[in-house]
Amino acid sequence: QVQLVQSGGGLVQPGTSLRLSCSTSGFSFSGYGLHWIRQSPGGGLEWVAFMSHDGRHTYFAESVKGRFTVSRDNPKTTFFLEMNKLRPEDTALYFCAKDRRPLYDHGDYEFDRWGRGTLVTVSA
Amino acid sequence: SSELTQAPAVSVALGQTVTITCQGDSLTTYSASWYQQKPGQAPVLLIYDQSSRPSGIPDRFSGASSGDTASLTITGALADDEADYYCNSRDSNYFPLFGGGTRLTVL
Numbered sequence: 001q002v003q004l005v006q007s008g009g010g011l012v013q014p015g016t017s018l019r020l021s022c023s024t025s026g027f028s029f030s031g032y033g034l035h036w037i038r039q040s041p042g043g044g045l046e047w048v049a050f051m052s053h054d055g056r057h058t059y060f061a062e063s064v065k066g067r068f069t070v071s072r073d074n075p076k077t078t079f080f081l082e083m084n085k086l087r088p089e090d091t092a093l094y095f096c097a098k099d100r101r102p103l104y105d106h107g108d109y110e111f112d113r114w115g116r117g118t119l120v121t122v123s124a
Numbered sequence: 125s126s127e128l129t130q131a132p133a134v135s136v137a138l139g140q141t142v143t144i145t146c147q148g149d150s151l152t153t154y155s156a157s158w159y160q161q162k163p164g165q166a167p168v169l170l171i172y173d174q175s176s177r178p179s180g181i182p183d184r185f186s187g188a189s190s191g192d193t194a195s196l197t198i199t200g201a202l203a204d205d206e207a208d209y210y211c212n213s214r215d216s217n218y219f220p221l222f223g224g225g226t227r228l229t230v231l
Contacts (some may be wrong), residue, residue, distance in 0.1 A: 034143070034221070037220075044158075044222060044223070044225045045167065045210055045212075045222040045225070046180060046222065047219055047220040047221065047222065050219075050220075059219060061219065095166055095167075100169070106218065107218075107219070107220070108214060109154070109157070109170065109214050109219075109220040110150075110157045110172045110211060111159075111169060112169050112172070112178060112222075113139045114166035114167055114168075115166060116165075116166050117166055
């Protein structure tokens with residue numbers, strides 16, 4: 001059974017940092033790219049970031065480029081989002097999601113499993 | 125940059141059929157997928173590769189495409205189908221792109 005269990009998140013002040021984790025099980029972790037996708041309160045879905053199955057390729061939305069980084073620990077089957085210089089507009093529910101297809105170096109756009117989301121609130 | 129346009133809200137009578145559409149230039153190049161999101165829950169993949177269903181998704185849900193428009197059809201809507209529905213595809217940078225979502229009300 002595929003599971004993506006998220007942790008991290010919370011209320012932080014603008015300009016500070018936060019790290020989100022996505023602990024997974026039930027699939028061949030090292031064979032799949034992973035994404036972070038966020039949803040602002042009452043809003044739609046926005047893709048944020050991607051890391052390939054082997055960690056060699058990463059991509060970021062323009063809105064977070066240069067402030068957010070992603071990493072993965074394949075032996076521990078965990079995926080991370082490091083968020084720096086947070087802004088109020090980064091306030092959102094953050095989901096980790098798995099590529100549907102394996103070994104897509106540049107990222108799939110079909111996500112067949114999602115975590116339950118973790119809330120990040122950036123406010124003074 | 126690219127956009128995927130969805131109607132903000134649609135309603136359907138219980139047991140009837142409803143189609144939700146998604147329009148965008150990128151759909152002439154990339155197929156669409158569809159997600160269902162209920163309040164307080166993560167999205168669930170309903171349709172991928174334009175018209176394929178993951179295992180466990182009822183065949184009441186079907187997808188199609190024509191030109192720059194993709195569609196999701198729910199045949200015989202149930203009260204449990206009341207949710208937000210999002211299409212997605214790629215943008216001009218090859219990144220994932222979501223439509224704005226359509227809230228479905230089952231009357």
